[in-house]
Amino acid sequence: MSNPRNTKAKQAVLNEIANSSFALSQPELFERVKGTCDRVTVYRVLDRLVTENKIHKIVNIDGTINYAHCASCDESHTHAHDHLHFSCVKCKKIECLEEQLIHVKLPDTYQIKELFLTISGICPSCSLS
Amino acid sequence: MSNPRNTKAKQAVLNEIANSSFALSQPELFERVKGTCDRVTVYRVLDRLVTENKIHKIVNIDGTINYAHCASCDESHTHAHDHLHFSCVKCKKIECLEEQLIHVKLPDTYQIKELFLTISGICPSCSLS
DNA sequence: TTGCAAAACGCAACAATGTTGCAATAAATG
DNA sequence: CATTTATTGCAACATTGTTGCGTTTTGCAA
Numbered sequence: 420m421s422n423p424r425n426t427k428a429k430q431a432v433l434n435e436i437a438n439s440s441f442a443l444s445q446p447e448l449f450e451r452v453k454g455t456c457d458r459v460t461v462y463r464v465l466d467r468l469v470t471e472n473k474i475h476k477i478v479n480i481d482g483t484i485n486y487a488h489c490a491s492c493d494e495s496h497t498h499a500h501d502h503l504h505f506s507c508v509k510c511k512k513i514e515c516l517e518e519q520l521i522h523v524k525l526p527d528t529y530q531i532k533e534l535f536l537t538i539s540g541i542c543p544s545c546s547l548s
Numbered sequence: 549m550s551n552p553r554n555t556k557a558k559q560a561v562l563n564e565i566a567n568s569s570f571a572l573s574q575p576e577l578f579e580r581v582k583g584t585c586d587r588v589t590v591y592r593v594l595d596r597l598v599t600e601n602k603i604h605k606i607v608n609i610d611g612t613i614n615y616a617h618c619a620s621c622d623e624s625h626t627h628a629h630d631h632l633h634f635s636c637v638k639c640k641k642i643e644c645l646e647e648q649l650i651h652v653k654l655p656d657t658y659q660i661k662e663l664f665l666t667i668s669g670i671c672p673s674c675s676l677s
Numbered sequence: 678t679t680g681c682a683a684a685a686c687g688c689a690a691c692a693a694t695g696t697t698g699c700a701a702t703a704a705a706t707g
Numbered sequence: 708c709a710t711t712t713a714t715t716g717c718a719a720c721a722t723t724g725t726t727g728c729g730t731t732t733t734g735c736a737a
Contacts, residue, residue: 478607478608478609478610478611479607482607482612482613483611503652505654519652519654525634525648528672528675529670530669531668532637532668532669533609533667534665534667535666536650536652536663536665537665538652538658539661539662540659540660540662541661546657546659
């Protein structure tokens with residue numbers, strides 16, 4: 420783990436995430452890279468990509484875990500988790516709204532580590548139809 | 549479903565949720581009401597209690613689904629989902645901070661239905677130890 | 678190039694969580 | 708107290724995620 424390698428499976432998974440406009444779940448990702456690697460490998464690749472700060476792990480409103488490319492985060496620093504996720508109840512897609520930052524004040528007795536704000540509703544493209 | 553009944557299983561589950569200071573998962577609830585009813589019944593009771601607006605369904609940061617009594621919501625109106633959930637990374641408990649309301653502005657093209665804000669960190673009691 | 682250590686993989690088996698169908702049971706109402 | 712139907716239990720299945728282990732592949736260096 421100290422020296423990460425660039426494998427076919429890793430490239431395939433990362434490619435699918437990078438080229439998607441919305442967050443993808445493990446089952447969705449496995450479906451897209453099927454033939455390239457095993458189901459278990461997708462899980463392990465995803466864990467590694469999260470650890471390496473290459474992708475972003477998002478929990479949807481229904482509890483499903485999704486992975487997204489994070490445009491504003493590069494490898495040099497840890498991911499910012501203070502932005503907003505929009506979850507469309509119609510097309511079920513999640514997107515990161517990174518320009519929307521969240522500011523919350525709590526009593527000093529609470530130590531805040533991360534913020535997860537997900538809003539559900541109808542996304543712009545689903546509003547048209 | 550049109551005429552909900554008050555059964556032993558329902559009372560037992562609701563009682564555990566009402567008497568807990570933090571949100572409970574299905575496995576935790578089943579453990580607490582074990583002997584009263586079947587595992588499947590707990591799932592079905594929880595679904596019904598959510599539909600009847602008796603309890604609150606919360607997705608934790610790790611994707612686990614938890615259920616909580618909602619003090620500010622009564623049966624006459626739908627649950628407000630515009631408050632904050634605090635998830636302690638130490639004791640793993642979730643609590644609703646209902647006095648903290650969230651206000652977010654999005655472009656008009658987004659139709660907002662519900663807001664889910666979860667903050668992870670160290671809760672007051674875990675901060676002491 | 679070629680050899681080597683370690684990272685990564687495939688496979689199989691397991692574990693946890695949630696769902697469905699259906700016959701049996703029990704709660705509310707008159 | 709009888710009837711209706713909401714609710715339950717059980718069994719079987721589905722999905723998602725995890726672990727162990729022997730094998731393969733990658734990156735690096737001789």
